[in-house]
Each structure stands twice: as structure tokens, then as C-alpha cells.
Amino acid sequence: MSATDFESAPEEHHPTGVTRWLSTTNHKDIGILYMGFGLTMFLVGGLLSLLIRAELFEPGMKIMPPELYNQVIAVHGLVMVFAALMPLTAGMANYLIPMMIGAPDMALPRLNNFGFWLLPPAAILLVAPWLLALFGTGNGTIDTGWTIYAPLSIQSGLGMDFAIFTVLLFGLSSTVFSINVIVTVLNMRAPGMTLYKTPLFVWSWLWTAFLLIAVFPDLIAGVIMLLADRHFGTHFFSAAGGGDPILWIHMFWFFGHPEVYILLFPTVGILPHILSTFARKPIFGYKAQIYAFAAIGLLSVIVWAHHMYTSGLPAVANIYFMFATMSISIPVSILFFCWFGTIWRGSMTFETPMLFALGYLVLFGIGGLTGLVLSDAAADQQYHGTYFVVAHFHYTLFGGPIMGVIAAIYYYLPKVTGRMYSEKLGKWHFWLTMIGFNATFFPQFLLGIDGMPRRIPDYALQFAHLNMASSIGAFVLGASQLLFLINIIKTAAGTGERASSKVWEGAQGLEFTVSSPPPYHTFLLPPVVQ
Amino acid sequence: MASATSDAHHEAHYFIPTPSPYPILLSAGLFLLALGGALAVNGSSAGRWSALIGALISAYALSRWLGAVIRENRAGAYQKQEGLSFRVGMWWFIISEAVFFSSLFGVLFYERVIAVPWLASLSPHFSPWAGFKAVWPTSGPHGAPFTPQDAWGIPAVNTVILLASAGTVTLALKQMMARERALATLLVGVTIALGVTFLGLQAHEFYHAYTSLHLTLGSGVYGATFYLLTGFHALHVTIGLIMLCVILARLVEGDFSAENHFAFQAVGWYWHFVDVVWLFVFLFVYWL
Numbered sequence A: 001m002s003a004t005d006f007e008s009a010p011e012e013h014h015p016t017g018v019t020r021w022l023s024t025t026n027h028k029d030i031g032i033l034y035m036g037f038g039l040t041m042f043l044v045g046g047l048l049s050l051l052i053r054a055e056l057f058e059p060g061m062k063i064m065p066p067e068l069y070n071q072v073i074a075v076h077g078l079v080m081v082f083a084a085l086m087p088l089t090a091g092m093a094n095y096l097i098p099m100m101i102g103a104p105d106m107a108l109p110r111l112n113n114f115g116f117w118l119l120p121p122a123a124i125l126l127v128a129p130w131l132l133a134l135f136g137t138g139n140g141t142i143d144t145g146w147t148i149y150a151p152l153s154i155q156s157g158l159g160m161d162f163a164i165f166t167v168l169l170f171g172l173s174s175t176v177f178s179i180n181v182i183v184t185v186l187n188m189r190a191p192g193m194t195l196y197k198t199p200l201f202v203w204s205w206l207w208t209a210f211l212l213i214a215v216f217p218d219l220i221a222g223v224i225m226l227l228a229d230r231h232f233g234t235h236f237f238s239a240a241g242g243g244d245p246i247l248w249i250h251m252f253w254f255f256g257h258p259e260v261y262i263l264l265f266p267t268v269g270i271l272p273h274i275l276s277t278f279a280r281k282p283i284f285g286y287k288a289q290i291y292a293f294a295a296i297g298l299l300s301v302i303v304w305a306h307h308m309y310t311s312g313l314p315a316v317a318n319i320y321f322m323f324a325t326m327s328i329s330i331p332v333s334i335l336f337f338c339w340f341g342t343i344w345r346g347s348m349t350f351e352t353p354m355l356f357a358l359g360y361l362v363l364f365g366i367g368g369l370t371g372l373v374l375s376d377a378a379a380d381q382q383y384h385g386t387y388f389v390v391a392h393f394h395y396t397l398f399g400g401p402i403m404g405v406i407a408a409i410y411y412y413l414p415k416v417t418g419r420m421y422s423e424k425l426g427k428w429h430f431w432l433t434m435i436g437f438n439a440t441f442f443p444q445f446l447l448g449i450d451g452m453p454r455r456i457p458d459y460a461l462q463f464a465h466l467n468m469a470s471s472i473g474a475f476v477l478g479a480s481q482l483l484f485l486i487n488i489i490k491t492a493a494g495t496g497e498r499a500s501s502k503v504w505e506g507a508q509g510l511e512f513t514v515s516s517p518p519p520y521h522t523f524l525l526p527p528v529v530q
Numbered sequence B: 001m002a003s004a005t006s007d008a009h010h011e012a013h014y015f016i017p018t019p020s021p022y023p024i025l026l027s028a029g030l031f032l033l034a035l036g037g038a039l040a041v042n043g044s045s046a047g048r049w050s051a052l053i054g055a056l057i058s059a060y061a062l063s064r065w066l067g068a069v070i071r072e073n074r075a076g077a078y079q080k081q082e083g084l085s086f087r088v089g090m091w092w093f094i095i096s097e098a099v100f101f102s103s104l105f106g107v108l109f110y111e112r113v114i115a116v117p118w119l120a121s122l123s124p125h126f127s128p129w130a131g132f133k134a135v136w137p138t139s140g141p142h143g144a145p146f147t148p149q150d151a152w153g154i155p156a157v158n159t160v161i162l163l164a165s166a167g168t169v170t171l172a173l174k175q176m177m178a179r180e181r182a183l184a185t186l187l188v189g190v191t192i193a194l195g196v197t198f199l200g201l202q203a204h205e206f207y208h209a210y211t212s213l214h215l216t217l218g219s220g221v222y223g224a225t226f227y228l229l230t231g232f233h234a235l236h237v238t239i240g241l242i243m244l245c246v247i248l249a250r251l252v253e254g255d256f257s258a259e260n261h262f263a264f265q266a267v268g269w270y271w272h273f274v275d276v277v278w279l280f281v282f283l284f285v286y287w288l
């Protein structure tokens, strides 16, 4: 069969300038687009959180009206989850999975490009109502918090409709990307790369993709029903027509709880790579970790109502969801055991990626343990809706995914750019992040135990000192991320020593067999894996 | 790739398409569609225009994109591995659709089995809707009365029609494999005719429900779940029909062979999926 009348990707030449990025079918280009977008949105979400902390710096209404405060916390949550963390982990997958499994690219390259370019429109839609409000239309964007609970979300203004369409676009993007990951992992591995030789990061993303396909359609159905309740006269979530606002909470958390693992898995997968590299020891418990992913993934879809202990479910339901939730700590403990087993008696060095990986263990450990506290249906009657919950999920989601993404970026930055980053700046970044983070969120555990409610722009005087400490911590945390940005930009600009193809002394894996930076197309001909 | 290596290693080299403007064009179209949707539900006529233009751009981009895939296929770009990627991808797409419909059936189950009895069980001292009885169908404590659809009229006929169309599309694929192109083309045509009949009857039924039975979107949880499930099913039948029309056109043009027929097969799978969903719709929405 002739191969001349269709165009296959040429070895090294590709369009330059903007066109390259708009029309690319290259997994590395698309990975970098995802990372750039995710980091930008991480800064946007971070700035919004600083607005929140500025408002809460002192008791009393300080810098914004409560309506705007509600919008800021809603957009902060949605941006961090959908526009920052998910694209960051998807960017890692795009860049790394084909190289790790010895594939020339993702299996469906055009679909890959499509999936990325749904993200900027989704983010624009989310904040567009603020622009409209400037021109006198509507009263701003979504103001329900990221959980979009009915009936508030049915009564809310036009910002809610924009948020609904935002979720639809994010959902489409995640679904096509998940399909692409599954097809790539199942069909594109190099000869000899059996599933049980596939790196843990790839396994973790396979489970992430399964989870996304298992739960995102449910949220899509939910927001469509919400749109219908708002504009087409249906009563899915309204008791006046026999419906039930609690149905929304079920639908949201059936998605929302697994979503935590969707954010978490990719970094749980990359963590053993980093720990093993800097401990100069092979990964401990490779198969145990794969089975732990499976167990966590399966359990995650049957525990959602631990977010609903105070919503009036029957006691027997609360008890079931309590024990089911607590059982997740078993596979998570297996992961921790394997991580400690990997670094146990290793000849460790503490480069920046390793520091962030160890920070991950500490912070995510605290997040996980306080999750166990919250999973207790009786204790949760006290903690529900307080700052204890806010502190818990920031230890889980910043301490886990964000620390992990930062560790992965430092770990692979020399591979991607061909240059070493500044270790000194990296270490400053790490310590300021650790100090800033704990100063921000540890006081919130105490505030929550004292009963300070979340999502409120003002508070009683008794909470003043801890809130001020938290706000100061937040500004340290925010400012220290600028060091990260400077470090990335300087490295990408070509300062710093040249990186070898192996980059790190203890690095393993196919991605460290190609040059740094890798050629535009890697493994057009599959490598031989023994 | 340099042509020498390209020929030498053609079997081993997975096809990676060159940069393409259509994916981002499709994203842009969907952006305008979503923006227009958000504005239109708030009564903006600019929103309706934006949605219309977005839909047109999306349709154009999608057809050009798939057109490129068809051309590449004709030129022999796809080998076994590429074919497997398409097949596995289609399977997981259908799985994601199945999850979507499972959510909708879950909604029906929750409203009927949990929400309505719960609402009726509240103590009259606390409930603003004292006296509400847990029955199904219901339009809720505040809903207007309506008559539900009878399962053994048009819905039963539609079940037969869709099942028949599942048979014809399977036979069509079999004939394709047996190199009976004319017969395969005819059977795809019959499948389309059955699908169009189904949609026509369904449209008539919706019209009848709205005008004579007073069963509307606003008829409480029954009306809402009824239109949610039948409406999304009808939407998927429509999508399936559009894809079948493309298959028909390609058959007439001489595409597909016993060895090379991924799109045909995939649309067949999709059509079966839509069939199975209908069986559940008939069972849980109309019959039980």
C-alpha cells in the first residue's frame, strides 16, 4: 500500500509561532500547554484565595461585599479543582506517559489537542459574568461555592448558568482525555512493556481515567438537570414537584468524592518515582501499590455520603458510609508503607523534588488522618461546615496533589528544558511553602474545633488571632510561589547547567534514556524493553 | 519522516497526524455554543445567534476533521494498531455514555423510590405539604394533574421498530463481511428508515403528551424524569441516525471492505447501545 498520498508527522519540522501551539498534535507540546494553563490558573486561584484571606484578616466587613465574597470562594474552588489541578496532572500525563511506555505519541493526537483547547473557553465562561456585571448585566458569577447546592443554585443569578456550561466543557475535556489515556496505555506500550512493567505513574493515570469516566457523566447529568430546574420548569431538586434538593447533594458527591482521588492519583503515582530516585533504591511494593490504586478507586465510588452526615439520612446509611469511608484508610496506609519502604535505609539526598516529595508525605499524612476524624459520623456533627473541614481538605489537596505536582515539575524540569533549575531558589521555595502552608491551615483546624463556620466573610471576635495568623501564612505561601515561577522561567530561558539525559543519578525509566530536552518525536520506532 | 525510513518501517510506525486546525476550531465552536446557551437561557437574542453560529462552526469543524480521517484511511495510513486505537476509543466512549444514562436512571430510581415516599412520610406538623400522598406517577404537592403515557400504544410499537433496526444493522454488517455491498447498503437504508420512523412517532408522542395529556416538563418529578430519559434517548437516536447517514453515503461511494470497516462497525455498536438504552426506558419509564 502506498504511503505517499497522506501526510504523516514529519520528524522535526512543525509549524512555528502561534500556529504550532494552536494546531499541534504532539503530546509534548500539548503537555506543555496543559502545564502552562494549569500554572496560570494556579496563580489566578491563588490570588482569589489571597482576597479571601485579606477579607478574613480582621473581623468585620473589610474589602468586599458578602455577595462578592461568595463568588470569590466559589470561583477559587472551581478554578483550583478544574482549571489548575486537573490540567496540571493531565499535562504530566501528556508529556510523560508516551515517553514512559515507549510510544511515539498519545493514541489519538487530534483528540488530545481538542481536549486541551476546551479548557481556556471553560475558564473564560466561568469568569465572564464578572465582565458582564461591569457592563450592567447580571450580578456577577457563581456564588454557591464549588458544591453548587440546590436550592441556592436554582435561585442564583445568571452566573450559575455560565458555571453550568463551564462544567459541561470541563467534563467533555476530561472525558476525551480519559479515553485517550486508556487507549494509549492499553494499545501503545512498546513491545516487552507488559502491564506489570508499566511505571506506577502510568498505572495511576489509568485509574484516574477509569474514575473520570465512572463519575464525570453523573455531574454532567446533574448540571443539565439543574439547568432544566432553573429555566425549563422541571422539579428535579424541588419538593414542590415531588423532587428533592438532597438528590443534588448525592449527585454532586458521587462525583465529588472520587474527584479527590482523580486529583490525587497522578501525584500518588509519580511520588514513588521521585522517592526511589533520591533514595537510590528500587520502588518498594510495586504491585502492592497497583492493587492499592485499584482498591482506592473502587472504594471511592461507594463512600460519597460521608459529605452528607448532617443532611438527615437514615442512621443506618450514615453508619454504612462511615465504615466504608474508614476502610479507605487501609489501602492508603499500604501506599504510605510502600513509600516509607522505598526510602528506608536508602542513600538519600535532598534535592528540591525530594524535599517536596517528603513534604507531601507529611502534609498529606495530616490530611488523611484528619479525614479519618471527619469520617466519623458522630464526630462530624460537630465538625461539619466548620473550618476544620477547610483545613482538612487543604492538607489533602494542597499537601497531596499540589505538593506532588510541584515535586514532579522540579523533577522533570531539567528533562523538559535541558537545563538544571536553581537548587538554592528551589530550597527557599520549599521551606517558605512548608512554613506558609502550615501557618495558613493549621490555625484553621483550631478555628474549626472552636466552631468557626466556613464560607462566612465575617466572624466573632474570639476567632481574630488565629485568623490573622492564617492570613499572614497565606501571604507568605502566596509570595513564595513567585520563587517557583521565577525558577521555572529562568530554567526555561536557558540559565543553569546543561542536564544530562539521565538528569538524576538514581533516575530510572525510558524517559531518562532520551536526551534532555527530548527530541520532538520520541520513540517513533518503539524501543526494546527487556 | 524521510520517505526512505517511512517506507522501510511503515508497518512499525504508528500514524501521527500532522498539525490540524479542526480540533481547536471545534473547541471554538463549542465555546460559542456554550456562551450562547448561557446567554440564551437568560433571554438574550445575541445568545441565540452565538449558539447558532457556534453550532455551525462545530458541525463544519467536525465534518472536516472526520473527513481528514476518512481520507487518511483511504490512503492506507491506518494499520492494525491504529484500528485498535479507534475501536478501544469507541468502546470507552460508549461506556461513558452508558454511565451517563445510568445516572439518569439513578435519578428516576431516587425520585420514585426515595424522594416521593420521604416527602409523603413527613409529619403533617412540620411538612408544608401535609396531605401529599406517595403515588407514582405524581406531579408533586403543587403540580397540575396529567395523564401518563400508556406503555402499550406507541412506546410498544417503537420498541418493535428499534429492535428490528438492531437486526437490520447487524445484518448489514454481515453482508459487508460477505462482500455483498448492495445488500449491505440497502439494509443500512432500512435501518435509517426505521430510525426515522421511531423519531417521528416519538415526536408525535411528545406533542400528544403536551397538548392532550397535559404531561409537560413542569409535571413534577414524573414529567421531569419522563422527558429527561426519553428526551436524551431521542437525542442519541438522532446522533446515531446522522452517523448512519454518513455510513450510507460512504457505502454508496464505495468505501469499506470486509477488512476495513471500522466506522461502520462503530456506528453499529452505537446503534445497539441506543437500542439497549431504549429497552430500559421502555421498562422503567413506560411500563413499570
Ligand SMILES: [Cu+2]
Residues within 6 Å of the ligand: A256, A257, A260, A304, A306, A307
Ligand atoms: Cu469525600
